[in-house]
Amino acid sequence: MEVAHSTPSWVLLAYLVAGVCFILALRGLSSPASSQRGNRAGMLGMAIAVVTTLAVHEIGSLPEIIGAVAIGGGIGLITARKIQMTAMPQLVAAFHSLVGMAAVLVGAAAFLNAPAFGIVDANGAILGASRIEMILGVAIGAITFSGSVIAFLKLNGNMSGKPILLPARHWINLAIVLAIAFFSFGFWHSQSPMDFWLVMALAFAIGFLLIVPIGGADMPVVISMLNSYSGWAAAAMGFTLHNSAMIITGALVGSSGAILSYIMCRAMNRSFISVIAGGFGGDAVAGAGAEAIDRPYKRGSAEDAAFLMSQADQVIIVPGYGMAVSQAQHALREMTDLLKEHGVRVKFAIHPVAGRMPGHMNVLLAEANVPYDEVFELEDINSEFAQTDVAFVIGANDVTNPAAKTDKSSPIYGMPVLDVEKARTVLFIKRSMGGVGYAGVDNELFYRDNTMMLLADAKKMVEEIVKHIG
Amino acid sequence: MDFISILSIFVLACFVGYYVVWSVTPALHTPLMSVTNAISSVIIVGALIAAASAASPASKWLGLVAVALASVNIFGGFAVTARMLAMYKKKER
Numbered sequence: 041m042e043v044a045h046s047t048p049s050w051v052l053l054a055y056l057v058a059g060v061c062f063i064l065a066l067r068g069l070s071s072p073a074s075s076q077r078g079n080r081a082g083m084l085g086m087a088i089a090v091v092t093t094l095a096v097h098e099i100g101s102l103p104e105i106i107g108a109v110a111i112g113g114g115i116g117l118i119t120a121r122k123i124q125m126t127a128m129p130q131l132v133a134a135f136h137s138l139v140g141m142a143a144v145l146v147g148a149a150a151f152l153n154a155p156a157f158g159i160v161d162a163n164g165a166i167l168g169a170s171r172i173e174m175i176l177g178v179a180i181g182a183i184t185f186s187g188s189v190i191a192f193l194k195l196n197g198n199m200s201g202k203p204i205l206l207p208a209r210h211w212i213n214l215a216i217v218l219a220i221a222f223f224s225f226g227f228w229h230s231q232s233p234m235d236f237w238l239v240m241a242l243a244f245a246i247g248f249l250l251i252v253p254i255g256g257a258d259m260p261v262v263i264s265m266l267n268s269y270s271g272w273a274a275a276a277m278g279f280t281l282h283n284s285a286m287i288i289t290g291a292l293v294g295s296s297g298a299i300l301s302y303i304m305c306r307a308m309n310r311s312f313i314s315v316i317a318g319g320f321g322g323d324a325v326a327g328a329g330a331e332a333i334d335r336p337y338k339r340g341s342a343e344d345a346a347f348l349m350s351q352a353d354q355v356i357i358v359p360g361y362g363m364a365v366s367q368a369q370h371a372l373r374e375m376t377d378l379l380k381e382h383g384v385r386v387k388f389a390i391h392p393v394a395g396r397m398p399g400h401m402n403v404l405l406a407e408a409n410v411p412y413d414e415v416f417e418l419e420d421i422n423s424e425f426a427q428t429d430v431a432f433v434i435g436a437n438d439v440t441n442p443a444a445k446t447d448k449s450s451p452i453y454g455m456p457v458l459d460v461e462k463a464r465t466v467l468f469i470k471r472s473m474g475g476v477g478y479a480g481v482d483n484e485l486f487y488r489d490n491t492m493m494l495l496a497d498a499k500k501m502v503e504e505i506v507k508h509i510g
Numbered sequence: 511m512d513f514i515s516i517l518s519i520f521v522l523a524c525f526v527g528y529y530v531v532w533s534v535t536p537a538l539h540t541p542l543m544s545v546t547n548a549i550s551s552v553i554i555v556g557a558l559i560a561a562a563s564a565a566s567p568a569s570k571w572l573g574l575v576a577v578a579l580a581s582v583n584i585f586g587g588f589a590v591t592a593r594m595l596a597m598y599k600k601k602e603r
Binding site for chain 2: 052239
């Protein structure tokens with residue numbers, strides 16, 4: 041590969057520094073104390089990358105570029121300021137789609153104006169290696185874009201969270217993947233524009249088809265997976281542009297998303313393949329819920345709950361997606377403050393897949409000013425339920441289901457769950473007895489002797505409890 | 511840079527990514543996603559190259575749109591991450 045790049049070495053060095061800044065940005069997230077410094081390192085790295093690029097290229101039209109940055113940056117800043125913390129999963133999905141689209145556009149621009157990117161040989165044809173990198177970047181970018189758009193629509197409630205299953209979808213997907221491979225080969229072989237646009241179109245289609253059959257409960261995996269894709273798209277474009285900052289970032293983001301997907305899959309005891317195959321959380325297991333409706337259960341009032349908790353030594357609160365939906369985190373924090381005044385120890389237990397994205401519950405609790413050292417992960421707190429007076433489950437369901445440990449026929453069998461049933465009393469807030477969790481299975485916990493069901497909207501119930509404690 | 515040096519950077523960066531991301535505390539997984547979002551918009555570098563070149567109008571406009579999209583992500587991503595991180599507080603004693 042005899043590419044005569046006349047890039048000055050200070051430029052290469054600057055991109056390397058930018059890449060190191062991005063590593064530091066992620067490194068900072070190892071603890072909340074160092075995280076803000078890390079974020080600033082990330083901003084610095086981005087500034088270095090942008091300024092370096094502008095400094096070394098002939099700029100045809102600076103005002104237009106500044107205009108584009110101002111429009112985009114303005115939209116970004118306003119969104120970042122206004123967005124509600126409960127809507128973070130949608131926002132992240134939307135941001136992923138933008139990275140994907142940007143990669144597609146950069147790929148297309150590089151294809152149309154290859155000389156500007158320095159990727160042509162003496163005859164003006166695009167270099168073979170660059171063709172592969174380019175088509176790969178465009179394909180991954182397009183999948184990221186259309187997949188993220190579907191994920192956004194599902195998370196935002198514009199589209200049902202239920203999986204939508206096309207007949208023979210695996211065959212359709214396989215056919216499209218093969219077609220993408222075929223046309224990519226064609227593009228590498230002859231640099232045909234037709235092949236380039238076909239790959240792009242098919243990649244958009246496959247991204248859409250891949251995410252449509254995946255149900256709401258699997259969104260934490262999907263959103264992590266798309267995170268990973270957006271990274272690989274950036275890395276592929278980095279290869280095309282011979283840019284180390286982009287390659288380092290792409291590798292970081294790619295591994296980050298892959299690891300998060302792995303953590304989420306492990307927390308659900310599901311293989312990555314079965315999540316991608318989709319269809320989980322449909323109607324297949326509805327029968328189990330129907331037969332269980334008549335079983336006896338204990339129903340409690342806010343007053344009972346307030347009494348039980350204020351008499352307790354230790355209360356562990358288990359939040360789930362339902363807390364986010366009813367925006368109960370602030371009321372919950374008020375409740376914990378009152379309980380602490382009564383001398384009760386209060387802790388929070390977070391299951392890795394609680395909510396719709398990794399770490400979703402932690403952010404909501406942080407927003408409500410719950411100190412992060414009172415919030416514990418599953419493996420750190422699970423042994424404590426046996427010595428706990430009250431487990432307070434708010435808006436979580438499947439992650440507390442003891443059937444995951446005992447019932448081999450259950451779809452969630454083998455999934456690590458919080459041992460809430462070991463607490464002396466379980467208070468379970470639920471809107472009504474009818475609905476089931478996203479896995480579509482009934483929860484054994486509801487009918488236990490030590491469980492008291494609090495049937496109401498999560499936020500209203502917590503506010504009621506606060507009144508009775510106070 | 512030749513292909514092998516680029517590939518070396520990529521492979522080593524994958525390992526760095528692997529170890530750095532495992533060291534991220536689970537409580538910060540949401541900010542991790544938003545900040546990785548922001549930094550992956552370093553793709554703006556490619557968009558700027560396209561937008562700066564006057565050789566092809568189509569390529570220039572694609573580049574400008576990409577610059578705008580990546581800017582949404584860069585500013586939005588870092589700002590929302592900063593906003594979230596500012597909320598994580600230790601117990602006041």
